[in-house]
Structures are given as C-alpha cells and as structure tokens.
Amino acid sequence: MVVAYTKKRDGTLEELGRTETLKLNDQEFLGEGSCVLSEIVTKQGQSLTLDLHNRNGNKGLKNLGKLTVHAEETVASRNAIEVIFRCSHLDNKDLFSKSDPFLRISRIVENGGSVPICKTEVVDNNLNPIWRPLCLTMQQYVSKDNPLVIECFDFNTSGNHVLIGKLQKSVADLEKLHKQKTGASFILPSSAQHGHEKVLKGQLFVDQFCEKQLYSFIDYVSSGFEFNFMVAVDFTASNGNPRTPDSLHYIDPSGRFNAYQQAIMEVGEVIQFYDSDRRFPAWGFGGRTNDGTVSHCFNLNGSASGIEVEGVQGIMAAYASALNHVALAGPTLFGQVINNAAEIAGQSLSYNSCKYFVLLIITDGVLTDLQETKDALVRASDLPLSILIVGVGGADFKQMEILDADNGCRLESSTGRVATRDIVQFVPMREVRAGGQTSVVQALLEELPGQFLTYMRSRDIKPGAVNIAQTSASHATI
Incomplete structure (x- = not known):
C-alpha cells in the first residue's frame, strides 16, 4: 500500500x-x-x-x-460557464453619489454555511451596472443544481461594504433567467428594523450564459509554458544592522534561515521546476552600493551587467555576499524594480509568448512611492507578469494590502487608467506564522495559477501555441 x-x-x-x-x-x-x-x-x-x-x-x-x-486534473476543473451579469434599479447606499456595486458569489455547503467562490469587479457610481464576463468552473459551483448565494454590495474603501441585496439561485436557474430574458429580484434579509425579508426593486439579469471547456494550468505547463522567477530584496536601514542578531538580515552561523532566506527558499524551490534554465534575475533595492550612491534596483550579484544567478542557491549566495558590500540605506521604493521586471516580461512578447514571469519582492518597510508603484503595476497588468510580496518584520503593511487589490477594486493609476487584472499577492510573514498550518509559499502562490490563466484566456493564448512558437524560432535560426 x-x-x-x-x-x-x-x-x-x-x-x-x-x-x-x-x-x-x-x-x-x-x-x-x-x-x-x-x-x-x-x-x-x-x-x-x-x-x-x-x-x-x-x-x-x-x-x-x-x-x-x-498527476492529473479532475474534469471539474475544465468544465465552466461564462456569464455576464447586469443589475437594474439598485438601491442607492451613498449620500453624495451613487453606489459602487460589485457581486460576490458563494456556494452553500452541507452544514448550511456558505463559501465565497468569486466576485466581480467594482463598477463605480452606477445603479444599473453591467460587469465584465465572469467565469465559474464546475470545481467552484460543484453542480448545476447546487444553490449559490449572489450578494450585491456597495464598495467602501474601508472594507466595510454595505449589502444592497441578495438572492439564491443555482447555475441551472441562471441559465433559465438568460433564456427567458427575465430578472430576479434582490431581497434584504430580516433585521431588527424589518422583521421579515424585504423584496427590493433592484433585479439581477443574466445577459450572457455559455458553457465551455477551459484549458487548465497543467495543459499550459505540460505543453512547454514556463515560469521565469525573479527576486528583489529590501536593503533599507529599517532592517537593522546585519551584524546584530536582532536584524532581519542577520545571517545565523548555525544555518537557521532569516525571513528573507526563508521566503527565497520556499518560493524558489517550487517555481524553479517551471523554469528550464533556472537562471534568475536577482536585485536589491534601497541600499548604498560601492560607488556611494543609493540604488533602488541594483544587481544582487554585484555585477555591472549580468543580472542573473544560477538557481535558488545562487540567489542565496548573492544575497549573503551583498550584505557584506552594500550598506543599508533607504527609502523603500518599488517602482524601479517593478519597471525592470515589466521590461523583461515585455521583451519576451516579441520573441516568445510561452513565458510567464514571477517577481518576488521581500520587504520590511512602508512604501515611499505608493502612487509610482500603483502606476507601475497598472502598466504591468497587461504583461505576462505576477508579483508576490512578502512582508517581514513588524511594520504596518496596510499599503501592501492596497496593492493586493483583494477587496474587489482594481488598482488605478495617476492618469485614471484601471489595471486590466490583479497581478499582486501580498503575504505578511508574521501573520502566516501565527495563523496555523498554511506555509508562506502556500499563501503566496494561492492566486498565481488563476492570474496566469486570466492572462492566457484574456489574450486567447492556447497551450498549443508553445509548440508553434518553438517551431517558428527553430526555422528562424536555420
């Protein structure tokens, strides 16, 4: 056995x-x-x-x-539905403007509770919103007859979203609404003010409903798509003197990893298998280099031109070496590192559509360039790139949660452009360690397959494209 x-x-x-x-x-x-x-x-x-x-x-x-x-995937991960939801005559929950609605869909489980499975983007200032197409896999909704709870909220930046209304429908019910071109009324649950449920004027419509077979994460990986790993390490002074044991950068002679080493090893050891050459760009930021200037993106290996190191152990060695010749400085700026990673991801599009890039940023501090970082992330959202951020130490990481955009509202640049997709996952290491059995790498990589698939599906890139690209490249070389 x-x-x-x-x-x-x-x-x-x-x-x-x-x-x-x-x-x-x-x-x-x-x-x-x-x-x-x-x-x-x-x-x-x-x-x-x-x-x-x-x-x-x-x-x-x-x-x-x-x-x-x-290893093989279940059929449930491939079967999916794509729906376009629309609402009309929603109640207004804002005082000086209209509501900013979004939908949250949850699956009812055996004990009577519910588990959120997806949500739409936020539509600003609109009581008759139409959302972008939403894809639900059978893995999420289980069966067409399984009841789903669909809740409509008014988005608030504080995270205290206000319930506009809710209803319960199965996937089969949603298909029927689409065929009959009818709407379903939201209800407001009973409360202290209202002893019974209130049927609202606002309704939910299904403008599009189609069943489809999706390409899976394994379909892409098995056909040759690769993940290219990049890492950026915070060298700001708030980490503490690396020579003292209370520093976040302290290299323990016993071999016990500090938080930076742990994050590099845990994430790198998983992602390295998706990268055939295992050569990884590695940078530092916020440190004073040998020429006396503070750099917000320097090569971790000390080279003037070569940004890559060999394998995860190469990153670890370059990091340990950099602590000996780079002085900790500041402030904490992400913009240049993200722009460099985005440039590499963008260049890959001209010769190979079969690579997806993952940048790991490990930091202990509060961002000084929050808006510049938002601008960089919005630009990068069009590229084959995801960004994993690990927060180490005891700093206030509220800004990182803004970048993560898990609250349903996509990042907006200083020019008003909205990110095409969410590409950031932030994990504070202290909370993961205190929260139970989930490891840092599990928490960090949780959203990565979904971000990868969102990019591929939005550009209609199919798994077979890798073979075509490689064949074309071979012919070009000949």
Whole structure:
C-alpha cells in the first residue's frame, strides 16, 4: 500500500490519502520518497519516478526500489460557464453619489454555511451596472443544481461594504433567467428594523450564459509554458544592522534561515521546476552600493551587467555576499524594480509568448512611492507578469494590502487608467506564522495559477501555441 502525506509548516506530516485502509503499524515499511507537486506536473506525461530510501533519508547500499507518481486534473476543473451579469434599479447606499456595486458569489455547503467562490469587479457610481464576463468552473459551483448565494454590495474603501441585496439561485436557474430574458429580484434579509425579508426593486439579469471547456494550468505547463522567477530584496536601514542578531538580515552561523532566506527558499524551490534554465534575475533595492550612491534596483550579484544567478542557491549566495558590500540605506521604493521586471516580461512578447514571469519582492518597510508603484503595476497588468510580496518584520503593511487589490477594486493609476487584472499577492510573514498550518509559499502562490490563466484566456493564448512558437524560432535560426 502507498500513503501520501503533505508536510506542514512546522515540519510534521499530515496524511492526504492512502491506497488501502489498513493499519500502518501492522504493515512492513518498504521505503519512502518525497517531491513537490511542481516537479511532477513539469515532467513529460506528468509522471515522476522517485528512488525510495530509509526513513532517515539515507539510501545506503540497499536498493529499496522505485515509486512512480502521476498527476492529473479532475474534469471539474475544465468544465465552466461564462456569464455576464447586469443589475437594474439598485438601491442607492451613498449620500453624495451613487453606489459602487460589485457581486460576490458563494456556494452553500452541507452544514448550511456558505463559501465565497468569486466576485466581480467594482463598477463605480452606477445603479444599473453591467460587469465584465465572469467565469465559474464546475470545481467552484460543484453542480448545476447546487444553490449559490449572489450578494450585491456597495464598495467602501474601508472594507466595510454595505449589502444592497441578495438572492439564491443555482447555475441551472441562471441559465433559465438568460433564456427567458427575465430578472430576479434582490431581497434584504430580516433585521431588527424589518422583521421579515424585504423584496427590493433592484433585479439581477443574466445577459450572457455559455458553457465551455477551459484549458487548465497543467495543459499550459505540460505543453512547454514556463515560469521565469525573479527576486528583489529590501536593503533599507529599517532592517537593522546585519551584524546584530536582532536584524532581519542577520545571517545565523548555525544555518537557521532569516525571513528573507526563508521566503527565497520556499518560493524558489517550487517555481524553479517551471523554469528550464533556472537562471534568475536577482536585485536589491534601497541600499548604498560601492560607488556611494543609493540604488533602488541594483544587481544582487554585484555585477555591472549580468543580472542573473544560477538557481535558488545562487540567489542565496548573492544575497549573503551583498550584505557584506552594500550598506543599508533607504527609502523603500518599488517602482524601479517593478519597471525592470515589466521590461523583461515585455521583451519576451516579441520573441516568445510561452513565458510567464514571477517577481518576488521581500520587504520590511512602508512604501515611499505608493502612487509610482500603483502606476507601475497598472502598466504591468497587461504583461505576462505576477508579483508576490512578502512582508517581514513588524511594520504596518496596510499599503501592501492596497496593492493586493483583494477587496474587489482594481488598482488605478495617476492618469485614471484601471489595471486590466490583479497581478499582486501580498503575504505578511508574521501573520502566516501565527495563523496555523498554511506555509508562506502556500499563501503566496494561492492566486498565481488563476492570474496566469486570466492572462492566457484574456489574450486567447492556447497551450498549443508553445509548440508553434518553438517551431517558428527553430526555422528562424536555420
């Protein structure tokens, strides 16, 4: 029999499943192996063969055999519906302007509670909004007859969104609304002021409903699409003197990782398997380099021209070396690093549409260039790029939550341009550590596949495009 485990944040193992329901204590141990999921899905045929070894991790002289692990996606992750929602005559919840409505859709679960599965963007100052097409996979809604709760809120920047109205419909009901071209009335739940539910004038319409088969994340990866990893490290003075143990940059002689090293290793060890050459651009920002100037984007390896290092260990070595010749300074500016990453992602479009870029920014401080960073992110939202931000230390990271845009309102530039999609995921390390079993890498990478798929689908890039691009490149070389 085979038992599969996942390693939790504290290093202990949690069972995921087993091939037979037998007592482990009664069975003879034959060997064990370990890998990360990205190793499997990036292999030809999504199969990986592991050498089995003893529990102490040593293979020794005895051959304990091999185990082949195969990964495949469920059909539910491919089947989807695309809908366009519209509302009319919504109640106005704002005093000096009209409501800024958005929809949140939740699935009702067995215990009677509900789990949010998606939400629309915010439409500003509009009581008759039409939202962009929304895609729901069967994995999210489970079945066409499963009840969904659709809530309409008035967006508030404080996060205290005001409920305009709600209703309950299944996917089958939504399809019927579309075919019959009728609307469904929102209700306002009973409260202390109203002892019963109130049927509202506002209605929900389904202007478009179509079923489709989606290309999955594994479809793209298995056909040759790659993730190119980049990293940027905060060298501002607020990190503390690297030579003192209380510094966030302190390199412990015992080998215990500081927060920066932990973030680099955890994220890099997963993403590296999606990158064939494993050469990663690595920068620092906010430090005073050898020429005496403060740089907000310098090469971590100290080279004047070469920005890349070899593998995750190359990043770790360049980071440790930089601490010896770069003086911590400030302020904390993201704009230049994001622009450099965006330039690399943009250049790739001219010769290869089969790469997607991931920039990891690790920082301890409060941004000084918030608007410039917003402008850079809005421009980058059109590119094959996602940005992961890890907050270390005890600073106030409210600004990072604004950049994350998980509140349903997309970033807006200083010129009024709105981001085409959300490309940022922010995780404060202290909260992840205090919050239970979720690791930093799990929290950081949670949204990455969705951001990748949103980009590919919005540009109608299909998995087969990688083979076409590679063939064209080969012919051009010849």
